[in-house]
Amino acid sequence: MPEERPVVTALTDVYTALADLVSSLPEADGWHATPLPGWSVRDLLVHLLGDAERALVALGTPAAGPADRDAVSYWADFAPAASTPESVRRRDRQIRVVRALAVAHPWEVLTRTYAETTAAVCVLAGRTAPDELISTQGHTLTTDDLLGTLVVEATVHHLDLASGLGRPGPPASGLAVVHHCLDGLLGRPEPVGWDDVTYALTGTGRRPLTTVETTELGDDASRFPLFA
Template sequence: MDLFTRSWAALRTAVDELSGDDWERPSGCTGWLVRDLVCHLIVDAQDVLITLVTPADAEPTVDSVTYWDLVEPPTGEDPLDALIPRLAAAYGEPRWLKFHFDDVGSAAGRAAELADPHARVGTRDEVLTVGDYLSAYVMEWTLHHLDLMAHLPASADPPAETLAAARAALEEIAGASFPAAFSDKDALLVGTGRRAPADAERAALGQLAARIPFVLG
């Protein structure tokens, strides 16, 4: 849960520091501008708030790792993916998008800090503990932090400890380890298809190169 707080705080800071043309730059999510990604993060924050107030009595069916499934790369035909840019555009000026993100994002952060990590909640037709649910979101926040800064070279990286945790989770989900020479950031970017591996990286990946990208859903 501490990593959730750190990763979310870092991502919220990165959004708060956006200015001017930053909002209209491409993000690391294909087809989405930075403003679209921030709109998606508002939806994510709302999901956190909804899940934390959706108690479940059943035994957990997933944990922080098995919460994620490996899925096929997106085709761009998902209705929600197409809706996000329209929602983002409806805000008009970026300051209103930033205001709503800060408002909902702050609430999600506070709710996470106040939640009982041992309580069980339901989401996506699964049951898991609050601690596992919030731990699963470290992956989401870390990858989207990388997406946010994809074309903003002056932006700070996600915290080192959350990059390491996200890499470890991705390796466990995929059932494979990335070469030790890969930094945590590069393992996440290459492993999830956010950038193509360089020739030397592809050689180091060996047979694993044929399995990437690992897309989470």
């Protein structure tokens, strides 16, 4: 049996923790607000399910090269500076679709489908060569770079759910991947000395910079959030 890759281990950790969290919630908690303005727990779960479904399609569909994004540069499209009127309209349309699906699906179906889909992603990820090229969101990446983006997405949204519901946060393996990604976007190790959770929240705009942190970051302070 081939040795499991660190990013596959991290993805399995993160997806398992998220599936366990949502599966433990009563239906009433699905309507609970999250720290994301206008997003309920149901909305966020539908978004996460769509991400896992996108991963299955990508992993099952090899692409021609060359790769034009890696696990870090993929997020450059989601930086506030990269926002365009068209990207804002596209995101608004996606949010409307998510909310419609969140209302239409029974809670137990959503949670079960999320657990089954993420488990399938982890199995397929382990069977796909790390350097195989795939296509997603209009870009081409290697398999392991795609998996890194999935870890970041799921970990950050686990923080959203944990904060809104008072539940345990994501596993350390996922937070470490987020930390590495944010350092890559910043272009250097963060100089403030944040713990992984604080860095994840601050780097994605979920927590504002303090005056002291702004001073320590210098010119880089204006680049925060690094993506949102």
